[in-house]
Amino acid sequence: MRIRVLAFARLRELLGAPEITLELPEGARVVDAWSALAQGCSELDEQRASTRAARNGNLVAFEEPLADGDELAILPPVGGG
Amino acid sequence: MRIRVLAFARLRELLGAPEITLELPEGARVVDAWSALAQGCSELDEQRASTRAARNGNLVAFEEPLADGDELAILPPVGGG
Amino acid sequence: MFRIVREAIEPAALESAVRSGDGGAVTFVGIVRSRADDGRPVTGLSYEAFEPMAIREFRIIAAEARERFGDVAIAIVHRIGELRVGEIAVAVMASAVHRGEAFDACRYAIDEVKRRAPIWKEERYTDGTASWRANPSGDLGGSAAGGRGGAEHRSAG
């Protein structure tokens, strides 16, 4: 399946792009998408503990299953206001 | 001695003027000024319990002595804001 | 900025009191409501003030807020005269480095203005009558001779 990943702030900088497309095997979860992104980028992987994931605009756990066409946003701690 | 009395809101209406001058004997206190004002106006006198007095801009008790040239403001409960 | 004004209040004008280091500003505006607390429809309000004492009271309230909440900037502007429904009667602005102090100081200042600033309002009703309305807290900061708030003093109409 194919998902669209949106990254923000420090995570966007570490990923090198605000948006990338991932090809993942059927049955993949958020954690698998993260592993694919973090592969070869230890600095990104270090952010795992503070990163939240939003699937199609809703916060989800890293164990959440993904589906073809999903939008997955990876969100560092926020600093609005 | 001569004092200037300022009255506000409902007290101004009952007194019939925003400002009047009173002649009082030496040694007069706020309560004496009030009695002079309320003489013959029972509706004004009924407001006594809720009225505060300010002598030259400072809140004072009704027992406060007055002096020639004082400005005495009589203040009903406030309703600003 | 501590003022009694006769013209419309522009809340944005109070922002001039914000200092360069402040990170948060809280502004309260009190608006003339279309109904009295007892539900009677209102056409407008008439405010009057003992102006020099009111302005001095605004300054004292601001100084108290700084004692209680630290380094806050405060502005208080109250309008007097005839106001229509929807118009702004009072605006209070408090700013500080952090928002907590600004919220606390703004709340304190408007509560104290309503309690003890020498300002009075007369409600004007759609039936042509009017009455002076005190605030529930409006005893001018304590009873000298048994003060009492929230009373209604019906005037001639």
Next chain:
Amino acid sequence: MFRIVREAIEPAALESAVRSGDGGAVTFVGIVRSRADDGRPVTGLSYEAFEPMAIREFRIIAAEARERFGDVAIAIVHRIGELRVGEIAVAVMASAVHRGEAFDACRYAIDEVKRRAPIWKEERYTDGTASWRANPSGDLGGSAAGGRGGAEHRSAG
């Protein structure tokens, strides 16, 4: 009114959300400070947002405020892009029949915006460096995988 904007915020614009029966409106504005929390001099901030989710979060926060504090009207506007010191980053307005609810709802709304709206800021320092700054509360409403706020992530500069 729930918006992410790129141009200067005019707090007066939020007053359009006040309803005819409201007697009090409380507006918070967050202003870019000249110093970071650690004292470093700042030339400005850069904000970015996950816009559709941020606006949805604003609406949810407003609905929660109505559940908690009763019949309040709320407006939330956050600016993104490059901001200079002294400019307004966020404005939150809450209005109600009485001021207590307006104060409580405004405070709740800005606290929650800082805690969980998907908005990020990068501080730009006078020495040419920059770093992403999370709010102490900015864990997006709870940790999925051990969230942690207040961290600094120094970026390239």
